[in-house]
Amino acid sequence: MSLAGSQAAPGAPVRGRPRSEAVERAIMDGVMGLLEDGVPLAELSIERIARTAGVGKATIYRRWSGKEELFADVVRAAEPPDPVLPGTSLRDDLVALMEQMRQRALVTRSSALLHNVYAQMKSSPKIWAAYQATVVDRRRRLQIEVLRRGQRNGELRGDMDLDLLNDILLGPMLVRSVMRPEADLPDGLSEQIVDAILEGLRPAGARTGRQARTARQS
Template identity: 30%
Template sequence: MLSGVSAENEQTKNPPGRPRSSRADQAILGAAAELLAEVGYQAMSIEAVALRAGVSKPTIYRRYASKEELVADAIETLRQEVAIPDTGSLQTDIDSLLAEAIQMVQTPLARQTMAMIISSATSSPQFARIYATKYLMPRREAFGAILERAKARNEIRAATDNDLFFDFVSGIMFHALIFEPTAEPYEAYIRRAVRFLLGGAAVR
C-alpha cells in the first residue's frame, strides 16, 4: 500500500508556492486508514501516521489541523461513490445498493476494519460524528431516494420511515458481519432480512 512508501524527500524538494506532493498525500491517508483499522481512533496518533507514511509531523500538520480532520479524509479514501440506482423496481434498486455494500465487507481486513470502527465510534463521539457524516450519510440519502420513488410507485406505504428502514438494514449488516449469527452465507442472510423488511413496508 502507499503508506509504506516514504514521501518526505519528495515533499521537501518542493519550493514554497509549489503544489504540495500528491505522493505524500496518498502516503499519509493510506497510513491513517491502516492504523485506524489496526488500533482504532483513540490509540491512533499523528506520530504513528508520520512514521508509517515516511513523513514528518509538520508535513501532516501542514495538511490537517487535527487528528479528526485527518481521519475524516482517510475515511473518504475507504468509501466508494454511492450511485443511486433507478431501475423502476424497489427490490432491484435495493439489490444494487446491497451488492456494492456487501462487496466492500467480504474480506478479513474489511471485517477487522468494521469491528474497529464500531469500537472507535462507541468510545469517541468525535469519531462517531465523522463516520456518520462521511460514510453513513451518503448511503442513508441513497436509501431515502429509492424509498421515496417506491412510495410514488405505490410499492410501499407512504408512511414508511426512510431513516428507520436504513437503520434496520445497516444494523443487520453490522450485526451479521461481526457476530455471524447464522451458518447461512452473509449475502444470502442480508438479502433475506431485507426482503422481510420490505414485506412489512409493502402496500396491502
C-alpha cells in the first residue's frame, strides 16, 4: 500500500527522508511508460522500475511494500478521481458515486492500455488482491456509508441489508460496463439507475426524488 497518506504523530521523531510528490510521480510515470511500451506486468520488477524512474530501489520500497501495491496506485491514478459527494441528499450522493463508475467505464473502453492492464491484473492473484484492498474495498466502504447515512436520515427503509442493496445499485452499471461492453453509457444513466431503484426503497410516505425536486423548484 502506498505510504503517501502516512504522517508521524505530533512530537514523534521524523525518520527517513521527507516525502516527495515529484519522486512518486516519476515512479508512477515510469511504470505507465513501461506499460505503454508493451512490457507485461509480470516482467516489471522493482529494479527495472527504479532504473526507468531514475531512483534507487529503496526509494520505491519506502513508499510501497511491493510492486503489487505500486501497480494498484498506478491504475487508480489513471482512473477518474473519486467524486466529491454533494451531501445534500442520499439520492445526490448515490448519483455522484454512480457517475464516477460510468466515467471510469468510459475511460476503460477508450483506453486499450487500461483494458489490457485490467486483464493482466486479474491473471495475477497478488496484484488483483492489492487492487481490491487499496481501491475497490475503499470505494465500497464509502458506498455503504452513504447508504447507512440515508437510513439514519430517514431517506431509506431501515430494514434493508446495505451490503445487498449496494450490489443492487451497482449491478446495472457493472452489467453495462463489463458484461455488455457494446451497451450505451449515456449522460443521465446514473440518475436513471438511482431513481429507478430508490423509488421502491424509501420509507412509506417519503417523497420521491422527482417529488422532492419539484417541491424545491416551486
